Amino acid sequence: MxxxxxxxxxxxxxxxxxxxxxxxxxxxxxxxxxxxxxxxxxxxxxxxxxxxxxxxxxxxxxxxxxxxxxxxxxxxxxxxxxxxxxxxxxxxxxxxxxxxxxxxxxxxxxxxxxxxxxxxxxxxxxxxxxxxxxxxxxxxxxxxxxxxxAAPTNGESDAGAAIKTVGLAGAGGFVSLDTVSAFVQDLSAQQYELTSHDAVRVAIAVVLIGAGVWMAWKAYHKAKGGEVTVDGND
The missing domain is CATH 3.30.1380.10 (Muramoyl-pentapeptide Carboxypeptidase; domain 2)
Known part of the structure; x- marks a missing residue:
């Protein structure tokens, strides 16, 4: 000791x-x-x-x-x-x-x-x-x-801001590589391990990223002229 x-x-x-x-x-x-x-x-x-x-x-x-x-x-x-x-x-x-x-x-x-x-x-x-x-x-x-x-003394944590950014991007249907990169950098910049609460938030953010990518993919193909179909005569 x-x-x-x-x-x-x-x-x-x-x-x-x-x-x-x-x-x-x-x-x-x-x-x-x-x-x-x-x-x-x-x-x-x-x-x-x-x-x-x-x-x-x-x-x-x-x-x-x-x-x-x-x-x-x-x-x-x-x-x-x-x-x-x-x-x-x-x-x-x-x-x-x-x-x-x-x-x-x-x-x-x-x-x-x-x-x-x-x-x-x-x-x-x-x-x-x-x-x-x-x-x-x-x-x-x-x-x-x-x-x-008065406004509270505490600011938003780096992890919280990163998770919020990625979560909002996913919910909006668009996730850029820059956003994901910034998210990873913010987490790696932390000088401590994630708590179990933070881990849950990260998991939610990841789900939102997946949903956002799917929504962006759907929107892209809809803009190109409709839903994607499998056509052997292409």
């Missing part, structure tokens, strides 16, 4: 963070062959506004505001490293920890836009922000309304 433990400061920074996410990060540290540093957990509305002003955040509907997100980085020489190669080494470790605990998580590094390497959050769908959320309890009503009206 690696034998690393989160520091008291890292644990303190996760005060107010949802217990399920705290468990995932603690377990990830037990699995990781290097020290982890939690750089941020619960965030105030005032701090979020300042982050947006500085351009380091882009939405008031951040999961940090409700205790559903943490920023975690590998340590190098005792300090948090902001190196993407290290984030890619850490990502499968956190996902393994989440899988072991049965907790769904989202990584900012998987987003198609505004990628965020240190960021880990609980999904909106499974973990909606209620009025009892620690962050919301510290807001006044105007601040809560501001958070609710």
């Amino acid at each position: 690696p034998g690393y433990k989160l520091s008291a400061q890292s644990m303190k920074l996760m005060t107010g963070v949802h217990p399920d996410l705290v468990k995932v990060i603690v377990r990830a540290q037990e699995l990781a062959p290097f020290q982890l540093i939690v750089t941020e957990g619960l965030r105030s509305v005032a701090q979020q506004r300042e982050n947006i002003r500085k351009g380091v955040s882009w939405t008031m509907n951040s999961r940090h505001l409700t205790g559903h997100a943490v920023d975690v980085a590998p340590a190098v020489n005792g300090k948090a490293s902001y190196s993407w190669p290290l984030y890619y080494k850490l990502a499968p470790i956190v996902k393994q920890a989440a899988h072991e605990l049965g907790v769904p998580v989202e990584w900012g590094g998987d987003w198609r836009k505004n990628k965020d390497g240190p960021h880990w959050q609980l999904p909106f769908r499974q973990y909606p922000a209620h009025k009892s959320s620690v962050g919301l309890l510290g807001m006044d009503e105007m601040e809560r309304d501001e958070v609710r009206r």
